[in-house]
Amino acid sequence: xxxxxxxxxxxxxxxxxxxxxxxxxxxxxxxxxxxxxxxxxxxxxxxxxxxxxxxxxxxxxxxxxxxxxxxxxxxxxxxxxxxxxxxxxxxxxxxxxxxxxxxxxxxxxxxxxxxxxxxxxxxxxxxxxxxxxxxxxxxxxxxxxxxxxxxxxxxxxxxxxxxxxxxxxxxxxxxxxxxxxxxxxxxxxxxxxxx
Numbered sequence: 001x002x003x004x005x006x007x008x009x010x011x012x013x014x015x016x017x018x019x020x021x022x023x024x025x026x027x028x029x030x031x032x033x034x035x036x037x038x039x040x041x042x043x044x045x046x047x048x049x050x051x052x053x054x055x056x057x058x059x060x061x062x063x064x065x066x067x068x069x070x071x072x073x074x075x076x077x078x079x080x081x082x083x084x085x086x087x088x089x090x091x092x093x094x095x096x097x098x099x100x101x102x103x104x105x106x107x108x109x110x111x112x113x114x115x116x117x118x119x120x121x122x123x124x125x126x127x128x129x130x131x132x133x134x135x136x137x138x139x140x141x142x143x144x145x146x147x148x149x150x151x152x153x154x155x156x157x158x159x160x161x162x163x164x165x166x167x168x169x170x171x172x173x174x175x176x177x178x179x180x181x182x183x184x185x186x187x188x189x190x191x192x193x194x195x
Contacts (some may be wrong), residue, residue, distance in 0.1 A: 006047065019028065020102065022063035022194075028152065030190020036077040036086065037183040039115035050075045052186045058096070060194070063104065066096045068111065070136075070158075074184060086121040088184055090158055092136050109154070117160050117184075121145040134160040150192040157185040 002131055034052045052075065058068035074088040094113020101108065117134040120127065140154020163177045 004151050007118070007122065009063055015148025022100070023060050024195055025059050026192050026194040028058070028190045028192040029053070030152070030188050032186040033157075034074050034077075034184065036074070036088070036188040037185075038077075038086065038180065050077050050098075052188065054188065054190060056190070056192075064098050066098065067098055068113070068114075070094065070113070072075055072158075072186075074186075086119055088117060088119045090117045090134060090136075090184070091115050092134060092158075094136055094138070096138070102163075106107075107142035107144065107150065109140055109142060112136065113138075119157060132160045134158045148194045150194070151189065152192055153187075153188050153189050157183060157186065158177050159183055166185075 028076045030054045033050060034050045036050070051071055054070060054072045056068050056070045058066050060066045070090070070092050072088075072090040072092075074090075077086045077088070092115025094111045096109055096111035099108040100106070113136040115134050115136065116131055118131045119130070120129050122128075136156065136158050138154055138156045140152055141149045142152040144150045160182055162180045162182065164180060168176050
């Protein structure tokens with residue numbers, strides 16, 4: 001199923017390609033202010049906010065569509081009530097729709113993607129690494145300062161779930177799992193260089 005979806009995406013994006021200056025590869029580097037909603041997994045009402053760093057490599061198919069591979073690193077989120085901490089890293093692929101304005105100097109965009117989230121946490125003194133599938137949503141605005149340089153300001157949100165082994169058994173000796181629906185979001189700025 002995944003291969004069919006990838007083939008369809010490739011076919012559609014290649015069929016929409018057009019020869020304009022907003023075609024080709026780009027890289028972006030940036031960072032932002034991050035929030036983490038862990039669905040009370042860290043056993044606190046509030047968690048200290050953090051920051052994130054991101055590296056993005058992408059290709060403009062045309063001035064309305066690009067495809068990206070993104071890496072986001074989120075610094076430590078700390079529980080303000082105890083010593084529980086979480087560090088998060090995300091790798092994802094997304095499709096980004098662009099709406100150019102003002103002679104293509106301003107770019108409104110929205111992206112949707114999927115990937116893998118990895119996190120290292122310390123809960124009640126026990127360190128644990130885990131991973132999950134993640135969905136990404138992104139909106140923002142880019143200002144094209146030069147023909148090859150764009151400054152982007154946006155908001156990104158990741159959605160993911162975790163089935164946590166509670167260490168207890170039910171009456172049939174089955175392990176009881178607790179589901180957490182979590183989110184990581186950030187307001188960010190990045191510098192994008194197009195080749």
